[in-house]
Amino acid sequence: MTKNIYSVKQVNTYIKNMFAQDFMMNHIYVRGEISNCKYHTSGHIYFTMKDETGTLSAVMFSGSRKMGLGFRMKEGDKVVVLGAVRVYERDGKYQLYAESIILEGAGLLYQKYEQLKQELEEMGMFAEEYKQPIPSYPRTVGVVTAPTGAAVRDIQNIASRRNPCVQLVLYPAQVQGEGAAQSIVKGIRALEDYGVDVMIVGRGGGSIEDLWAFNEEIVARAIFECRVPIISAVGHETDTTIADYAADLRAPTPSAAAELAVFDLRGILAELDTKKMHLNCAMVRRLEQTAGILEQYRTRLNYYNPQNQLQEKRQICDELKERLSWRMERLLKDRKHKLQMYASLLDGLSPLKKISGGCALVTDRNGRLIQTVGELQPGDQIALRMKDGEASAQITERSVTNE
Numbered sequence: 001m002t003k004n005i006y007s008v009k010q011v012n013t014y015i016k017n018m019f020a021q022d023f024m025m026n027h028i029y030v031r032g033e034i035s036n037c038k039y040h041t042s043g044h045i046y047f048t049m050k051d052e053t054g055t056l057s058a059v060m061f062s063g064s065r066k067m068g069l070g071f072r073m074k075e076g077d078k079v080v081v082l083g084a085v086r087v088y089e090r091d092g093k094y095q096l097y098a099e100s101i102i103l104e105g106a107g108l109l110y111q112k113y114e115q116l117k118q119e120l121e122e123m124g125m126f127a128e129e130y131k132q133p134i135p136s137y138p139r140t141v142g143v144v145t146a147p148t149g150a151a152v153r154d155i156q157n158i159a160s161r162r163n164p165c166v167q168l169v170l171y172p173a174q175v176q177g178e179g180a181a182q183s184i185v186k187g188i189r190a191l192e193d194y195g196v197d198v199m200i201v202g203r204g205g206g207s208i209e210d211l212w213a214f215n216e217e218i219v220a221r222a223i224f225e226c227r228v229p230i231i232s233a234v235g236h237e238t239d240t241t242i243a244d245y246a247a248d249l250r251a252p253t254p255s256a257a258a259e260l261a262v263f264d265l266r267g268i269l270a271e272l273d274t275k276k277m278h279l280n281c282a283m284v285r286r287l288e289q290t291a292g293i294l295e296q297y298r299t300r301l302n303y304y305n306p307q308n309q310l311q312e313k314r315q316i317c318d319e320l321k322e323r324l325s326w327r328m329e330r331l332l333k334d335r336k337h338k339l340q341m342y343a344s345l346l347d348g349l350s351p352l353k354k355i356s357g358g359c360a361l362v363t364d365r366n367g368r369l370i371q372t373v374g375e376l377q378p379g380d381q382i383a384l385r386m387k388d389g390e391a392s393a394q395i396t397e398r399s400v401t402n403e
Contacts (some may be wrong), residue, residue: 031079034076044061045059057095059098061097079178112206126246131249148173155254155255162264176203185219190227201232202235214244231250232244232246364380365381367383
C-alpha cells in the first residue's frame with residue numbers, strides 16, 4: 001500500500017489554511033502577561049504573552065500601532081490583545097498577529113463593547129439612512145444628564161450665550177453606576193413625551209467603566225427608537241460609546257453638543273442685518289434701473305405724442321409750403337421773363353408793326369397772305385392792308401426780278 005508523503009511546505013501550508021478558515025482564530029481576544037517585549041527599528045513590536053500554563057508568540061506590525069495601541073508596553077503588563085492566530089510558514093510556528101492591545105482592566109468590558117457594537121451594526125441601528133436631521137432653529141432643547149457636574153453647566157452657559165430665548169428642559173438622570181442605563185432611558189422617553197425639538201444625551205469624560213451606561217443595549221435602542229433627534233455628548237473627544245453610534249449626531253463634548261443644538265442668535269441677527277443691507281442696495285439699484293427705463297419710456301411717449309406729431313407735421317408742411325412758394329415764384333419769374341422774350345420777338349415779327357412803318361399787307365380774295373410776286377397772275381384781285389385802312393386792286397402786270 002502506497003503511503004502519501006508530503007513536503008514540509010505542504011504541511012505548513014495546509015495548517016496555515018486551517019487557521020485561515022477558522023473564524024475564531026481570525027478574530028480572537030487573548031488575555032495574558034507581556035514578556036520579551038521588543039520594539040524593532042522597523043516599527044514592529046515582537047512580544048510573548050504568557051500565563052501560568054504557557055506562552056504564545058505575538059507580533060504587532062507598525063501599521064496597526066497608530067490605531068491599536070494607546071500606550072507603551074513593558075514587561076509584566078497584563079493586557080487583552082485582539083488579533084488573529086496564523087501560521088508563520090518559514091518557521092512552522094503559529095503566532096498571534098495583534099490588531100489592538102488594551103490593558104486588562106478594561107479588556108473584558110472592551111470585548112463586550114465590541115461584540116455589542118458589531119451586533120447592533122449588523123441590525124442596522126447605526127445606518128445613516130435612519131439618522132434624523134437636527135432642526136436648525138429649535139425652541140426647546142431637552143438635556144438628559146446628571147443635574148450636577150461640568151456637563152450641564154457647560155450646556156447652560158453655551159445655550160444662554162448663543163440664544164437666551166431657547167428653553168432648556170433638564171431630566172436629571174443617573175449617568176454612572178447601577179441603574180444608570182435605566183435612568184437614561186427614562187429621561188429620553190420623558191423628554192420625548194414632553195415634546196422637545198431636539199435632545200442632548202451625555203455626560204462628562206471618564207474611564208470605560210464610568211461611561212459604561214452609554215454602552216448598554218437598552219440605551220442604544222431608546223436612542224434609535226426616539227422620534228426626537230438626539231445629539232450624543234458622552235465623554236471627551238477621544239471617547240466613543242455605542243450611544244454615539246446610535247445617535248442622530250455625535251458631538252465630541254457636551255459644550256460642542258450645545259453649539260450644535262442651539263443656533264447662534266447673534267449670528268442670525270448679524271446675517272439678517274447683512275441681508276437687509278444687501279436687500280436695500282438691491283432695491284436702490286432696481287429703483288435706479290426702473291427710473292432709467294421709465295425715462296426712456298417717457299422720451300419715447302413724448303416722441304409718439306399726437307400733439308408732438310401734429311406740431312412736427314405742421315412744421316414740415318410750413319417748410320414744404322415755403323419751398324413750394326419759392327419754387328412757384330421762381331417758376332413764374334422764369335415764365336414771365338420768357339414771355340417777355342417771346343413778346344419782344346413776336347412784336348418784331350408783327351405785320352402791323354411793319355405796316356405802321358410804311359409797308360402794306362397783301363392778301364388774295366380769300367385772305368391768304370401773298371409773300372412773293374410769283375404767287376400772282378395778271379387779273380388776280382388782291383387786298384392791300386395799310387396803316388390807315390384797306391384797298392382793293394387788280395394785277396395788270398407783274399415783274400419777277402429773279403426770273
